[in-house]
Amino acid sequence: MIHLVTKTHLRTLETAARTAQEQAGQVRTEIERERGRHVKELFAAVARTERAERETADVRHTALLLQIALEDATVELTERAERAETAAFAAHWDEEVARAEARLLREELSEARKPGRSVYLLRHYGEPCMIYRSRADACADTATHGIPADAPWAAAGEQPASQAEWRLSLFTYDAASKGFRCEFVPAPVAVGGAA
Template identity: 35%
Template sequence: MIRIVTGARLAGLRQEATQSRARAVEVQERADAAYAVHQCEIRVLREQAASAENDAAVVREEAVALEKALAAVRSELAERGERLETVERELSTVRRTGAFVYLLLHHGEPHSIHLTEDDAHAYAATRGAPRTGWVRETGRPPGAVPTWRCVPFTADADTFGFRSVLARLAGGFGGGS
C-alpha cells in the first residue's frame, strides 16, 4: 500500500520528531544527573563503610587492651584477697594467743601486718627498705616520719581490737590513750 503524505502532514511529523528528540535529550540529561547523584551516593557510602571498618578495628583493639587490663586487675584482686585471708588468719591467731603482731608502716601509713619483727623487716627489704639499721620509736627525732617503721601490737580484749605495745610502754595502755 502506498500512502500519500501531504506537506502539512510532513511538517507535523517533523515537528513531532523534533519534540521527541528534545524530550529524549531532556530525559537523557535527567538520567545522567540521576546517575551522577547515584555514583556520588555510592562513593559516600563506600567511604562511610571504610570509616566504620576502621572504627571497628580500633574498637576491637581497645576491647582487647581493656580485657587484658581487666584480667590484670582480677589477678591483682585475687592476690589481694589471698593476702587478706592470710592476714585475717594471722590476726585471729594473735587474738587467741595474745601474742604480738608487727604493723609495718610506710611513710606513716599502715602497709602490712606480720607475725614477727624479722618478717616485717624482711618484707620491707623486698620493697627497697634496708634489712638492718631499723630504729626503735624512742630513737628517732620528734616529728620525723621514717620511710619504713615497724610497730608492735597486741590483742586488747577490752576493745576487741589491738593496742600498740609502745602505748603500753609509755603508760597509756590501761589509762585511755
C-alpha cells in the same frame, strides 16, 4: 532525436514540477517535524540519563555514608561491649580477690589473736606503712624502703614517732583486752643517709 515540446506538454510538466515541489516541501516539512521530534526525544533521553546518573551518585553517596555510620556504630558498640565485658570481669575478679584477701585477713587475724602472738608495724614519720607477721619479714621488706635488710635497729629513745624517719613497733595480742598492745621496738640506725 528531436523531441518536440508543446505548450500543453510544457504546462503538464510545469504542473508536475510544482506538484513535485509541493510534495518535496511537504516531505521537507515532515522531515523537519520528525527531526525536531527526534531531537526533543534525544534531549529528553539525555536529561533522563543525567538525572538517573545524579540519582545513582546520590544513592551511592547515601549508601557510603550509611556504611560509614554502620561501621562507626559497630566499632562503638564493640568497644562498649568490650568495656562492659572487661568491667564485668574486673568486678568479678575484684570480688574474688577481695573475698580471698578477706579470708586470708580473717585467718591472719584469727592466728594473730592467739595469746602471745605479735605483729610488727612499720611507720614512716609516725604514719603506718605496713604490718608484718614477724620481725624477719619486716626487716626483709624494709629494703624496699631504702633500709638494708640486715641494718641494726637502735632504740627510739624519747624521740616522738613523727620525727623518726622509720620506726618498727611490736604489737602483741592481749586476750584480756581483746586487742594488741604496743611494746617497745628500737628504731633503725641510719646507714648511709637512709634510716
